[in-house]
């Protein structure tokens with residue numbers, strides 16, 4: 571028996587465990603101090619009422635023989651795929667059909683699983699800094715990875731890969747930088763992929779946070795994208811489903827490589843290894859698209875973005891250089907006076923009792939940056955900014 575030695579090439583999941591360890595140590599030594607956490611990327615608002623109503627109703631259906639549901643259809647219930655196709659795509663002029671949509675238990679699983687339909691010999695391009703799942707899952711598979719630097723100079727939107735990339739992961743609005751990509755910049759990547767026969771995996775988990783006009787909500791707004799792109803969506807950040815678990819992948823029928831439909835390959839993989847998101851969660855997901863549900867989740871997103879604006883304005887007023895926070899719930903700030911990311915972490919923890927995330931934990935290019943999130947309680951967020959002001 572041999573283990574998969576690619577796993578030994580992973581760096582330890584050092585970031586969040588190290589943060590937890592430092593916070594725990596500080597709290598133990600300073601039990602009277604109240605710590606405000608603006609570090610984690612988890613939502614805090616409860617499930618919106620219209621969505622909760624749909625969930626409760628479907629739970630009750632499960633308790634009656636006439637309305638009980640067992641295994642869900644492979645790709646997800648039609649009621650949900652129709653709602654997604656209509657609201658997330660057709661209403662935006664993107665012609666994505668329900669049978670190009672695969673409902674899942676979330677975008678993280680899809681990010682990791684999708685590469686199973688690709689050969690091990692493909693080279694994978696990811697941004698630096700990066701959402702670790704894209705890189706780590708490909709390291710586990712033993713693929714070669716190239717990094718595309720995202721810096722203040724390029725507005726945190728990478729240049730096209732310098733060497734040939736077969737698979738390109740992009741995430742906009744971005745976690746951790748909060749940056750967005752313009753349609754013209756995204757079109758460049760689509761054109762690159764068309765020319766090089768590459769596939770783009772486009773993570774649109776934060777699409778609902780876009781506030782400015784003319785920012786693409788979907789890669790399929792770009793010409794020819796259906797022939798080169800897979801798009802991933804999550805209900806986690808727009809509707810608070812981090813605990814309920816729901817997402818979807820779009821694999822267009824026009825996406826064909828070596829004469830094989832990737833839609834068919836992914837359908838085969840999905841049917842073989844996955845038995846579907848729970849009926850009750852899919853009903854809750856459907857409610858996110860009802861007029862009342864859509865209004866309620868929009869309101870939550872707006873409230874989070876109020877925090878983002880407050881953090882951004884406060885820090886800018888203290889002469890921090892701040893990025894993001896306009897079309898994303900993340901504020902990416904430059905550390906002051908040559909402090910490393912971890913030095914700023916320690917300073918904020920010890921002197922302001924505020925916890926954020928060191929940018930260096932997301933990649934080399936994240937060194938000298940720091941991430942704060944807008945998912946906190948509004949009062950705590952204001953208090954955190956006041957404490958930083960007093961430093």
Ligand SMILES: *Cc1c(COP(=O)(O)O)cnc(C)c1O
Pocket residue numbers: 611675676677678679701741745773775803804805806807811812816817
């Ligand atoms: C939070 C997040 C996701 C969502 O993951 P789920 O598994 O759907 O909860 C996906 N991509 C990025 C970049 C994220 O930050």
